[in-house]
Amino acid sequence: MRNSGFRYSGFRYSGFRYSGFKVIKEALTGHKGWKPVWRTPEPKKEYDIIIIGGGGHGLATAHYLASRYNITNVAVLEKGWIGGGNVGRNTTIIRSNYLHPENQPFYELSMKLWEGLEQDLNYNAMVSQRGILNLYHSDGQRDAYVRRGNSMLMSGADAQLLDQEGVRELYPFLDFDNARFPIKGGLLQKRGGTVRHDAVAWGYARGADSRGVDIIQNCEVTGFLIKDGKCTGVKTNKGNIGAKKVASCVAGSSSRVMSQAGMNLPIESHVLQAFVSEGLKPIIDGVITFGAGHFYISQSDKGGLVFGGDIDGYNTYAQRGNLPVVEDVCESGMAIMPSIGRAKLLRNWGGVMDMSMDGSPFIDRTHIKGLYFNGGWCYGGFKATPASGLCYAHLLATDTPHEVARGYRLDRFKTGNIVDENGRGAQPNTH
Amino acid sequence: MIINHPLLGPRDSSEFVYLGDACLINRPAWVGERTEGEDVNDAKTAEALQQYHDYVHLRQNNAGEHKELWYHEQGDRSWLVVTRNTITHEIYNVELAKDVALANKTARATQGGKK
Numbered sequence: 001m002r003n004s005g006f007r008y009s010g011f012r013y014s015g016f017r018y019s020g021f022k023v024i025k026e027a028l029t030g031h032k033g034w035k036p037v038w039r040t041p042e043p044k045k046e047y048d049i050i051i052i053g054g055g056g057h058g059l060a061t062a063h064y065l066a067s068r069y070n071i072t073n074v075a076v077l078e079k080g081w082i083g084g085g086n087v088g089r090n091t092t093i094i095r096s097n098y099l100h101p102e103n104q105p106f107y108e109l110s111m112k113l114w115e116g117l118e119q120d121l122n123y124n125a126m127v128s129q130r131g132i133l134n135l136y137h138s139d140g141q142r143d144a145y146v147r148r149g150n151s152m153l154m155s156g157a158d159a160q161l162l163d164q165e166g167v168r169e170l171y172p173f174l175d176f177d178n179a180r181f182p183i184k185g186g187l188l189q190k191r192g193g194t195v196r197h198d199a200v201a202w203g204y205a206r207g208a209d210s211r212g213v214d215i216i217q218n219c220e221v222t223g224f225l226i227k228d229g230k231c232t233g234v235k236t237n238k239g240n241i242g243a244k245k246v247a248s249c250v251a252g253s254s255s256r257v258m259s260q261a262g263m264n265l266p267i268e269s270h271v272l273q274a275f276v277s278e279g280l281k282p283i284i285d286g287v288i289t290f291g292a293g294h295f296y297i298s299q300s301d302k303g304g305l306v307f308g309g310d311i312d313g314y315n316t317y318a319q320r321g322n323l324p325v326v327e328d329v330c331e332s333g334m335a336i337m338p339s340i341g342r343a344k345l346l347r348n349w350g351g352v353m354d355m356s357m358d359g360s361p362f363i364d365r366t367h368i369k370g371l372y373f374n375g376g377w378c379y380g381g382f383k384a385t386p387a388s389g390l391c392y393a394h395l396l397a398t399d400t401p402h403e404v405a406r407g408y409r410l411d412r413f414k415t416g417n418i419v420d421e422n423g424r425g426a427q428p429n430t431h
Numbered sequence: 432m433i434i435n436h437p438l439l440g441p442r443d444s445s446e447f448v449y450l451g452d453a454c455l456i457n458r459p460a461w462v463g464e465r466t467e468g469e470d471v472n473d474a475k476t477a478e479a480l481q482q483y484h485d486y487v488h489l490r491q492n493n494a495g496e497h498k499e500l501w502y503h504e505q506g507d508r509s510w511l512v513v514t515r516n517t518i519t520h521e522i523y524n525v526e527l528a529k530d531v532a533l534a535n536k537t538a539r540a541t542q543g544g545k546k
């Protein structure tokens with residue numbers, strides 16, 4: 001691994017601030033001795049770079065700008081609290097099992113960054129490469145997974161095709177003989193898995209803050225300062241803040257924020273719901289996805305089954321969904337894993353996602369000088385967090401796209417270079 | 432969500448398929464056929480291409496009131512324009528898309544007439 005905690009010596013904090021002894025001491029004294037791990041600064045008049053949005057991607061961008069590109073006069077403006085957006089609402093799955101050459105190398109870079117993340121940040125993000133298994137239920141689907149697996153191998157990722165016996169060995173409780181969708185096998189990526197999502201936000205925040213980046217919470221961007229086609233800063237509820245470059249990174253709020261610069265985006269906002277059951281004894285040690293409907297499931301370290309399915313399918317900014325999708329998700333769950341019917345649902349919630357016209361993201365400049373855009377992550381942007389941050393930092397620092405993010409242009413629909421993994425066309429709710 | 436169908440009364444939204452922003456009704460006019468040898472890289476074509484790109488791919492995606500197309504697939508197969516709040520999911524108005532399209536056409540015609 002590239003780095004250890006020693007990289008931080010000389011900064012405001014050094015090395016190891018947590019220990020078993022400290023945990024026990026705090027437990028006995030009412031947890032009153034923990035200190036915040038990032039500052040709460042007031043905004044300066046001007047920065048080199050302003051990042052709008054303190055989600056995973058915004059904080060990762062700040063961290064990599066500071067740590068890899070030596071640009072530290074940076075602010076992250078967050079309208080609420082960091083980690084309160086989708087970075088804290090997702091189902092924490094990471095994988096690099098894409099098909100297209102515009103996507104797969106990007107997601108594989110992300111996977112490599114996940115693998116070194118805890119050493120880089122000196123922060124326990126609970127990166128757990130427990131394996132992700134995509135089930136197939138027909139010959140056609142198997143052939144498609146063979147193709148996908150080959151594309152993964154070509155990018156340097158791992159992939160393994162399992163037959164029915166191979167799947168049965170891993171998960172004997174699945175409904176292999178389901179009358180409608182029998183399980184014939186699966187595509188396994190062992191390096192896929194889950195990551196503790198809040199810790200990702202906090203780890204990147206600490207990494208950025210310790211290098212001098214200002215993380216400013218409760219600071220909503222309400223407009224852009226644009227003159228003669230050049231963006232020179234933002235308007236916020238804490239007053240105007242100047243910047244040489246402004247980088248939007250607000251996921252589900254992308255259209256709302258960019259409309260303040262007069263832009264319409266190739267994006268619709270949709271809600272995705274997630275579900276957690278009561279805590280159960282260990283039963284699923286990896287991630288399983290259903291191939292014949294929208295359903296995926298894993299088990300958290302606390303024992304709750306974490307699962308989800310399809311998006312609700314209509315434009316919305318409400319962070320809650322409707323009941324028909326709850327029913328659909330539960331039916332799909334029952335179709336592959338009937339034992340789930342005995343588990344009680346503990347909670348469910350929704351998050352607003354930026355569904356793009358081809359299901360792929362954007363990391364690009366805009367036609368306004370000094371204004372940059374990162375968004376369109378759909379329901380799969382958590383796994384992308386490290387690579388998105390690195391590639392956005394690269395673009396902001398060098399004004400050229402990172403080599404694995406060259407396909408993520410805003411004008412790709414005009415030039416005909418769409419990146420449509422599912423081949424569904426310009427219909428965001430089908431991706 | 433309950434959609435108050437103008438002909439059938441209140442129906443559950445799960446009977447419908449969602450298409451998207453009702454601006455999709457107003458498909459821009461295409462440049463039309465060209466005679467052989469005519470320059471297709473002229474300003475008129477570029478303008479039409481731009482309009483078509485925007486029509487197919489760009490959306491306002493606004494938070495709040497939103498006019499959108501729903502198709503009653505498991506019902507009478509009519510297309511509806513639903514005016515709905517994308518923050519609260521409250522539905523203000525439901526019309527037959529046909530009526531909206533005809534009204535748009537009349538509006539365009541009278542606008543054109545005034546010129």
Ligand SMILES: Cc1cc2nc3c(=O)[nH]c(=O)nc-3n(C[C@H](O)[C@H](O)[C@H](O)COP(=O)(O)OP(=O)(O)OC[C@H]3O[C@@H](n4cnc5c(N)ncnc54)[C@H](O)[C@@H]3O)c2cc1C
Pocket residue numbers: 052053054055056057058077078079080081082083084085086087088089090091092093094219220221222249250251252253257272273274308349350351352353377378379380381382383384
């Ligand atoms: C239920 C659910 C499950 C998911 N599961 C997975 C999964 O298993 N794997 C996966 O890879 N992906 C998953 N995703 C997708 C993933 O969570 C998102 O794509 C990703 O988190 C988006 O990037 P972000 O973390 O930067 O977004 P966010 O955390 O949403 O960050 C955006 C931030 O911008 C802020 N903001 C908005 N407007 C303004 C403004 N005007 N001024 C200042 N700040 C503003 C918001 O408050 C927010 O904090 C899931 C999403 C949902 C909803």
